[in-house]
Amino acid sequence: MPGEPTGAAPARAGSTARDRATEALRDVAREPGAAKPDPILVADGVVRRFGGLTAVNVNHVEIQRGAITALIGPNGAGKTTFFNLLTGFDRPDEGQWKFNGDAVQGVPPHKVARRGMVRTFQLTKALSRLSVIDNMRLGAVGQKGETFWRALIPSLWRKQEAEITERADALLERFKLDKKREDFAGSLSGGQRKLLEMARALMVEPHMVMLDEPMAGVNPALTQSLLGHVKNLREDGMTVLFVEHDMDMVRDISDWVIVMAQGQVIAEGTPDSVMADPRVIDAYLGAHHDGAPDPSAPIDNEPAAGPKATDGPAERE
Amino acid sequence: MINWDVIFSVSLESLVGATTIVYALAAIGLNVHFGYAGLLNFGQSAFLGVAAYGMAITVSTFDLPFWLGILVGLAATVVLALLLGIPTLRLRADYLAIVTIAAAEIVRLLFRSVSLSEWTGGSDGLQSFSQSFYDLNPYSGGISTTLISFSARELWIITVGWIVVALALFIVWLLMRSPWGRVIKAIREDEDAVRSLGKSVFAYKMQALILGGVLGSFGGYIFALSLAAIQPDTYGTEFTFYMYTIVILGGAARVLGPVVGSMIFWLLLTFINALLPALVSAGTIPTSIMTTNQAGAVGYILVGVGLILLLIFRPQGIFGDKKEVMLDAR
Incomplete structure (x- = not known):
C-alpha cells in the first residue's frame, strides 16, 4: 500500500492524480463543511424528513474535484438518502446544491446523469435478462437509435452503434468482463455485477461517479481489482464520491473522508485525521455518556472495528 | 358416427381465421407492453374497444368515410394510452395493472350505457359500418376444398x-x-438503473404503451369488420385474459410468440369444442359423463388444464429460453 500522505512525500505537483488531490486538500481545514480549493459539488442546507424523522440535515458540504471522497457513517446516518437526493432519485424538503456550477436540485435523475453525475446502487442493478454487452451499450448517452422513429431506420444509427460497441468492448476488457460479453448479466456473480455496473456507469462518460457501497458483497479476490478500478477513475480525471463501511478500503483509496451521523456531517478530514477524531468514534460506538466526549476511552478500541461490525446488507433510511 | 372431416376442417380454418388474427394482433401489442417493457397492462381489451368504436361511431352514427373512422379509432387509442399512462406510469408496476383493469371496465360500461346509446347503440352495439371495407374486396368468389x-x-x-x-x-x-x-427491455429489468444512465423512463414507457395500444387497435378493427358488428360486452376482461394466455403460451418478448400462441390457442380450443360434442353424440362418451350441452364447458376446462401443464413444464412458452426465465429466480 502506498504510504499515507502525512506530508512526508513532497508531492511533485502534476505527477499523479492522487498526488494532486493530496496537495490540493493539504491546507483544507479538518472540520465539517470545510471549503475546498476546487469543488465540483457544493451543497447547502439539504434537509430530508420522513415524517417526524430528519434523515438528512446537511448544512454545507463541498466535494473536491478530481479526488476520491469517502462518505462514511454508522447505519441510519443518512448516507444513502443523501446520495439519492444529490442524484435526483429523491426530493429534498429544503436545500440547494450545485454541480459544476449549475443548480441541480429538482432536476430529474436522468438529467442529473446526463450532466455527468452518475451513480451506482448499493443493491447492484444489473439488467439481468440483457446481455453484458447490451448492458454496456445502454450506458452511452446521445444515441440516435434511442428515438422511436429513428430506431425504425437502422442506417441512421448503425455507425454510432458500432462506435459505442467498440468503446464498450474496450471497457469490458479493462474490467476483465470480455469473456462474459454475450452472457446474460443475471448469470454473473455478485462481484462481477459490481464491476459491470461500474463499467456501465463509465459508458455515460461522467465527470463524477457516485458509488454506493462498491465493496458490499464482493468476494475478497475481486476486492483488490475493484479498488484498482476506483483509483483509476481518479487518474482518468473523474471525481469519485463513495459510501463504504469497510474502513481498510476507505483508508486505502480515499483522499478525503466525510463522516455523517444522524443525518448531519459531523467530521471531515483525511482518513487518518478522521479516524482519530473522538466525535467519529463516538458516532460509531454510540457514546451516550454525559458531557464532552472522552477521547481516551474509545481510542483503546480499534476504531475500524465499530464500522465493520455495523456493516449491514440492506441499509434503508 | 363421428364426422372427422368437419372436425379437422373447422380446426384448420381456425388456424388462419379472423379470430386468430384478432387475438394475434392484440397479443402483439400486449407483448410490447408486458413482454418487452414489463408494463402490466390488464386493459388491452379497452384499446381494441375504443379503436373499434371510434371507427364504428364515425361511420355508422355520423355517416363519415371509412378511412376517417380508422383515423378516429387510432386517435382514440392514443388518447386512451395518454389518459392511462400520465397518472400511472410514474407509479409502481402493479398500480398500472389495477388502473388498467378498472379503465377497461369503465370503457366497456360507457359503451353500453343508456345515456350514450344515441351514439354507441347501448348494449346492442352498432352495425352497418363495414360496407366500404367489403366494397374493396377483390375476391369475386370464395374457395371450397x-x-x-x-x-x-x-x-x-x-x-x-x-x-x-x-x-x-x-x-x-x-x-x-x-x-x-x-x-x-432495460426498463423491464430495472427502471432506476435506466434512470441512472440518463434515460427518461417515463417517456419510454409512454411510447411503449402507445405503440402496444396502436398495434392492438388493429385487432379491434379486424374483430369489428369480421363480425360486421360491435357489441360492448365482447370487450370485457376475459378478452384481455385470453390475450395474456396467448402471449405467455407463445413466449413473452419473442417477436413471433403472440402469433404462434394465438394459432395454437384457437386450434386447440376449436378442435376440442368440435370433438367433444361429436364424441358425445356418437356415444363414445356416455351421457352419464357429459351431455352435448356440457361439452363446451368441458372443452374450456381441458384447455385450461393444458395451459397449466404448459406453464409447469415449459414456463418460457414455445419460443422462450428457459435459462432466461430462470434468471428471475436469482
Whole structure:
C-alpha cells in the first residue's frame, strides 16, 4: 500500500492524480463543511424528513474535484438518502446544491446523469435478462437509435452503434468482463455485477461517479481489482464520491473522508485525521455518556472495528 | 358416427381465421407492453374497444368515410394510452395493472350505457359500418376444398388481417433490435438503473404503451369488420385474459410468440369444442359423463388444464429460453 500522505512525500505537483488531490486538500481545514480549493459539488442546507424523522440535515458540504471522497457513517446516518437526493432519485424538503456550477436540485435523475453525475446502487442493478454487452451499450448517452422513429431506420444509427460497441468492448476488457460479453448479466456473480455496473456507469462518460457501497458483497479476490478500478477513475480525471463501511478500503483509496451521523456531517478530514477524531468514534460506538466526549476511552478500541461490525446488507433510511 | 372431416376442417380454418388474427394482433401489442417493457397492462381489451368504436361511431352514427373512422379509432387509442399512462406510469408496476383493469371496465360500461346509446347503440352495439371495407374486396368468389372453405368476405378479411399482422411483426422486430428496444427491455429489468444512465423512463414507457395500444387497435378493427358488428360486452376482461394466455403460451418478448400462441390457442380450443360434442353424440362418451350441452364447458376446462401443464413444464412458452426465465429466480 502506498504510504499515507502525512506530508512526508513532497508531492511533485502534476505527477499523479492522487498526488494532486493530496496537495490540493493539504491546507483544507479538518472540520465539517470545510471549503475546498476546487469543488465540483457544493451543497447547502439539504434537509430530508420522513415524517417526524430528519434523515438528512446537511448544512454545507463541498466535494473536491478530481479526488476520491469517502462518505462514511454508522447505519441510519443518512448516507444513502443523501446520495439519492444529490442524484435526483429523491426530493429534498429544503436545500440547494450545485454541480459544476449549475443548480441541480429538482432536476430529474436522468438529467442529473446526463450532466455527468452518475451513480451506482448499493443493491447492484444489473439488467439481468440483457446481455453484458447490451448492458454496456445502454450506458452511452446521445444515441440516435434511442428515438422511436429513428430506431425504425437502422442506417441512421448503425455507425454510432458500432462506435459505442467498440468503446464498450474496450471497457469490458479493462474490467476483465470480455469473456462474459454475450452472457446474460443475471448469470454473473455478485462481484462481477459490481464491476459491470461500474463499467456501465463509465459508458455515460461522467465527470463524477457516485458509488454506493462498491465493496458490499464482493468476494475478497475481486476486492483488490475493484479498488484498482476506483483509483483509476481518479487518474482518468473523474471525481469519485463513495459510501463504504469497510474502513481498510476507505483508508486505502480515499483522499478525503466525510463522516455523517444522524443525518448531519459531523467530521471531515483525511482518513487518518478522521479516524482519530473522538466525535467519529463516538458516532460509531454510540457514546451516550454525559458531557464532552472522552477521547481516551474509545481510542483503546480499534476504531475500524465499530464500522465493520455495523456493516449491514440492506441499509434503508 | 363421428364426422372427422368437419372436425379437422373447422380446426384448420381456425388456424388462419379472423379470430386468430384478432387475438394475434392484440397479443402483439400486449407483448410490447408486458413482454418487452414489463408494463402490466390488464386493459388491452379497452384499446381494441375504443379503436373499434371510434371507427364504428364515425361511420355508422355520423355517416363519415371509412378511412376517417380508422383515423378516429387510432386517435382514440392514443388518447386512451395518454389518459392511462400520465397518472400511472410514474407509479409502481402493479398500480398500472389495477388502473388498467378498472379503465377497461369503465370503457366497456360507457359503451353500453343508456345515456350514450344515441351514439354507441347501448348494449346492442352498432352495425352497418363495414360496407366500404367489403366494397374493396377483390375476391369475386370464395374457395371450397375438401379441407377448408372460406367465403369471399372471409377471404378478404383474412388477407387484410395477415398483411397487418406481418406489418406489425416487422415493426416490432425492427424496434426491438434497435437501441430504442434496448432501453425498453432495460426498463423491464430495472427502471432506476435506466434512470441512472440518463434515460427518461417515463417517456419510454409512454411510447411503449402507445405503440402496444396502436398495434392492438388493429385487432379491434379486424374483430369489428369480421363480425360486421360491435357489441360492448365482447370487450370485457376475459378478452384481455385470453390475450395474456396467448402471449405467455407463445413466449413473452419473442417477436413471433403472440402469433404462434394465438394459432395454437384457437386450434386447440376449436378442435376440442368440435370433438367433444361429436364424441358425445356418437356415444363414445356416455351421457352419464357429459351431455352435448356440457361439452363446451368441458372443452374450456381441458384447455385450461393444458395451459397449466404448459406453464409447469415449459414456463418460457414455445419460443422462450428457459435459462432466461430462470434468471428471475436469482
